Amino acid sequence: xxxxEKWIKxxxxxxxxxxxxxSFLNELDSAIGDGDHGSNLTRGVAAVNxxxxxxxxxxxxxxxxxxxxxxxSKVGGASGPLYGSxxxxxxxxxxxxxxxxxxxxxxLDGITKRGKAETGEKTMVDVWAPAVDALKEGTLxxxxxxxxxxxxKDMKATKGRAxxxxxxxxxxxxxxxxxxxxxxxxxxxxxxxxx
Amino acid sequence: MKKIINQPDQVxxxxxxxxAYAYDSLVRRVPDTTVIARTLDPSGKVGLVSGGGSGxxxxxxxxxxxxxxxxxxxxxxxxxxxPDQILEGIKAADEGQGVFLVIKNYTGDVMNFxxxxxxxxxxxxxxxxxxxxxxxxxxxxxxxxxRRGVAGTVFMxxxxxxxxxxxxxxxxxxxxxxxxxxxxxxxxxxxxxxTNPEVGKPGFELEDNEIEFGIGIHGEPGYSRENLKPSKxxxxxxxxxxxxxxxxxxxxxxxxxxxxxxxxxxxEQFVFMNDIRALLDDAEELxxxxxxxxxxxxxxxxxxxxxxxxxxxDVQWIDYLNAPVEVIGW
Numbered sequence: 001x002x003x004x005e006k007w008i009k010x011x012x013x014x015x016x017x018x019x020x021x022x023s024f025l026n027e028l029d030s031a032i033g034d035g036d037h038g039s040n041l042t043r044g045v046a047a048v049n050x051x052x053x054x055x056x057x058x059x060x061x062x063x064x065x066x067x068x069x070x071x072x073s074k075v076g077g078a079s080g081p082l083y084g085s086x087x088x089x090x091x092x093x094x095x096x097x098x099x100x101x102x103x104x105x106x107x108l109d110g111i112t113k114r115g116k117a118e119t120g121e122k123t124m125v126d127v128w129a130p131a132v133d134a135l136k137e138g139t140l141x142x143x144x145x146x147x148x149x150x151x152x153k154d155m156k157a158t159k160g161r162a163x164x165x166x167x168x169x170x171x172x173x174x175x176x177x178x179x180x181x182x183x184x185x186x187x188x189x190x191x192x193x194x195x
Numbered sequence: 196m197k198k199i200i201n202q203p204d205q206v207x208x209x210x211x212x213x214x215a216y217a218y219d220s221l222v223r224r225v226p227d228t229t230v231i232a233r234t235l236d237p238s239g240k241v242g243l244v245s246g247g248g249s250g251x252x253x254x255x256x257x258x259x260x261x262x263x264x265x266x267x268x269x270x271x272x273x274x275x276x277x278p279d280q281i282l283e284g285i286k287a288a289d290e291g292q293g294v295f296l297v298i299k300n301y302t303g304d305v306m307n308f309x310x311x312x313x314x315x316x317x318x319x320x321x322x323x324x325x326x327x328x329x330x331x332x333x334x335x336x337x338x339x340x341x342r343r344g345v346a347g348t349v350f351m352x353x354x355x356x357x358x359x360x361x362x363x364x365x366x367x368x369x370x371x372x373x374x375x376x377x378x379x380x381x382x383x384x385x386x387x388x389x390t391n392p393e394v395g396k397p398g399f400e401l402e403d404n405e406i407e408f409g410i411g412i413h414g415e416p417g418y419s420r421e422n423l424k425p426s427k428x429x430x431x432x433x434x435x436x437x438x439x440x441x442x443x444x445x446x447x448x449x450x451x452x453x454x455x456x457x458x459x460x461x462x463e464q465f466v467f468m469n470d471i472r473a474l475l476d477d478a479e480e481l482x483x484x485x486x487x488x489x490x491x492x493x494x495x496x497x498x499x500x501x502x503x504x505x506x507x508x509d510v511q512w513i514d515y516l517n518a519p520v521e522v523i524g525w
Contacts, residue, residue: 026394030394030398030399034273034391034398034413034414034415035391035394035398036271036272036273036274036391036393036394039393039394040271040274043204043271072277072278072279072310073277073278073279073280074277075277076248076270076271076274076275076276076277076303076307077248077270077274077275077303078275078302078303078306079303080275080277080303080307081278081303081306081307081310082306114306115302115306158339159302159340160302160340161301161302161303161340161413161415163339163340164333164339164340164343164411164415164416165415165416166339168416
């Protein structure tokens with residue numbers, strides 16, 4: 001299967017997970033944010049699916065750019081610019097290389113630049129960074145994703161709305177990390193990571 | 196959840212249509228956007244744009260009109276508007292002298308407005324901005340996203356709006372905005388939580404007799420939960436917290452706002468203002484030159500109040516606050 005088809009397949013998995021787990025994501029977000037992470041992302045992936053049905057793609061750059069722009073314009077909040085910036089960075093990088101780890105590494109750059117976040121701050125970066133590292137080593141699997149996700153539970157949030165909770169943010173999985181875990185699981189399931 | 200709505204995800208759209216219809220002499224909805232712009236003919240002044248998640252009505256569309264905002268951009272409930280929509284707001288406000296953005300300090304708002312600013316610059320519109328961070332309940336440290344932007348933002352709208360109306364340049368407005376922000380202090384409390392129609396249940400829980408000090412306008416947690424007390428004691432808590440923060444002495448001039456969070460009757464807000472008067476005017480002998488009570492920056496159906504103080508550094512600010520406006524919500 002061509003890379004673009006695998007990525008589209010992967011996005012289908014991602015949007016199904018987000019849509020199915022909308023209430024769960026909202027629930028995670030209620031604990032440390034404002035309870036709408038699932039609703040916002042569901043609106044975004046629905047709009048992306050509509051776009052992907054109308055359009056056909058023969059290169060990754062156009063695909064990523066469209067996904068990124070739709071997410072930026074439909075999701076809102078912080079997640080829209082963060083996921084959107086990831087895809088827009090990947091669109092730029094895909095002109096240089098379609099290597100999975102270099103693509104996702106530039107996606108991670110997009111997120112950290114937009115959100116000015118580092119690892120350990122209880123954000124989506126805490127799933128993206130270890131997942132990208134594992135991809136570089138060729139060792140990304142479900143257990144890497146699971147343990148990265150789980151690690152956000154004990155962290156204290158210092159970025160985003162959850163940071164206002166201080167110590168009270170400890171003990172909760174970060175909702176952005178959870179949706180990012182779905183994103184990487186989808187890549188595995190669609191075989192994007194198989195070389 | 197008991198609300199006068201249709202489809203929960205249509206609330207913002209329905210609300211904007213109703214608002215634009217009810218006040219069509221003051222504002223219009225820019226077609227196919229979530230932008231409310233004033234109907235006024237352009238007069239070659241700096242445009243003023245604000246916006247944010249919906250649920251804070253009358254913020255911000257209620258402050259669009261002559262003497263305040265040129266346009267307001269509405270996001271989904273409690274969710275920042277997106278860069279493409281903000282860009283439409285900037286375009287609607289642009290009269291050739293640049294556009295100034297008033298942003299509340301929330302991570303999502305700051306990111307989306309920054310992206311919109313980049314887009315506007317690509318279209319050769321000069322844009323500058325202020326990030327309002329008046330909520331003193333939050334520690335301003337590297338361990339948080341910084342102080343939140345809350346009800347003080349409405350004083351910012353009023354002062355900058357009057358300055359823009361009098362012909363101030365983009366550069367002057369930026370300097371004024373920074374000075375106002377440095378002198379703006381707010382603190383809030385909640386008696387009961389807000390329910391986002393898209394979520395369907397309250398954003399947090401409070402016992403019947405419990406209140407939370409330092410709450411944010413989306414129900415972000417405050418600094419302490421206590422049993423409900425008489426208004427006088429609630430006012431004392433606010434004033435003692437503010438006193439630690441604001442450098443004041445007898446005779447200093449302040450503008451003061453008691454703001455309702457959405458489900459608190461004006462009766463209670465006036466009671467609270469009366470207690471604030473006793474503490475700030477009678478006891479501390481501050482000169483409260485401008486006073487305002489009402490729902491300006493709400494949190495859907497949260498019950499509670501916030502108190503905003505603006506230290507008047509320049510007497511012209513009093514004229515700006517008193518200047519006439521033609522808007523829905525001032």
